[in-house]
Amino acid sequence: MAVRVGNVLLVKEMLKDTPDNSQDLGLEGNNFLAHAALKARNTDILDCVHQKCPRLLDVLDEEGMSCLSVGASIGFNRGVRNLLNRSENKVYVSNNDGSFPIHIAMKxxxxxxxxxxxxxCPESKYLLNRKGQNILHIAASSGKMDLYFFSYLLGAAARSIFLRDGRFSRLMEKQDVDGNTPLHLATMNWRPRxxxxxxxxxxxxxxxxxxxxxxTALDIAEGSMHPNYIFRERVSLLVLLYFYVTSRGFFTRKMFTEKITKPSYPLDADKNKDYVNxxxxxxxxxxxxxxxxxxxIPGGFNSSGPNSGRATLAGDPKLIFFIVFDILAMQSSIVTISTLIWAQLADPSLVHRSLNTVTLPLLYFSLLCMSVAFYCGVWVAFAHVIEFVAVLEITFWNFLFLMLFLLGPHVIIQIPGIPALFGPYFLLFVLFVDDDHHEQASAT
Incomplete structure (x- = not known):
């Protein structure tokens, strides 16, 4: 209790009559005083325990964890440095489950x-747990590599020790007892970053x-992905397939024949009708x-003269763009309606084929065309107001960018060839995926 509340003077007084270098203080739970000091995040008490009973720092607690592992598990930086300054050999002391302190810290x-x-201890990166996994395996499973993803995008000069050490790349090729590399484990846990x-x-x-x-990792992603739409899974497969096709050079056959993912279906087959409606x-x-x-149309029509009934601004290119995109949006939506009526026949194969092959791409296209048509129409009416046109330009391109991100993973990336040709753009979907979400949901 004194250790937990951090009362250093009381702990010293209570340990005063204890024989030096004693491992057994004669009290129940005495062997875990060092662990309790670490959990209390108090290095002063840890120093007291070490001074009186240094052997207690080598004892495993009731969960089979060493002192260094306990400090690593709770993220107690000063405590870990305190232990490492006393003895670096503790890094190579495994817990009862076969894991080492560096594995606990990474997990x-x-x-x-x-x-x-x-x-x-630089060589500790080669330590293996009982599953034959090094720290890169554990990092891939836990999804902590997103830190290096952001450092890569920002062009940070000071990279993590993972990236500075050239030998670290060889750790990625190592296989655990099940033959899985870190890439396999990242794919199994759907960690796109x-x-x-x-x-x-x-x-x-x-x-x-x-x-x-x-x-292979790509086989796992393609075989384990759920038929219903899970964004993290889709983006994981997108990243894998992009690197797969580009690593073999551009303009290969697979780039234009391989779909990025399976068609997505509603979670409940009985809800297909509601989805279609x-x-x-x-x-x-x-x-x-x-x-x-x-x-x-903007500008209206001529009410008199030889051009009566014709558009007043018929010669303006912006109006022509308005009409073209408006027609495309209307025709695409009409074809979509016709296809959805076909899907109402309730044949599951017809529903899935019509939704993923025709309906979703056309509906997505019609929404984009309608947005462009509106933009061109407003531009025609307010072309003389320079400030407004500038604001309109900014808002339109931001909106278009959001539209591509909101519906892109659902529609566009299912088209063969898209991941290879526009992969760098779609890799930005990784920014919208929370690698921690799956783990947090499981804990809940």
């Missing part, structure tokens, strides 16, 4: 502590490595709005 996502341990980081910073030989089940309503609204816009 708990305390990257600073991992760097500290590597600073004292980690996959991106591994394939950007390290060699890509492991993409062809097969585990004990004969599967929702798309039908949206398509009908687009068709109605664009049909009405075609007869209320």
């Amino acid at each position: 708990r996502r305390h990257i600073y502590l991992v760097s500290e341990i590597l600073k004292y 980690t996959i991106f980081c591994l394939l950007c910073h390290y060699n890509r030989k492991c993409m062809a490595t097969r585990n004990n089940s004969g599967l 929702t798309l039908l309503v949206v398509s009908a609204l687009v068709a109605t709005v664009t049909f009405a816009a075609g007869f209320t």
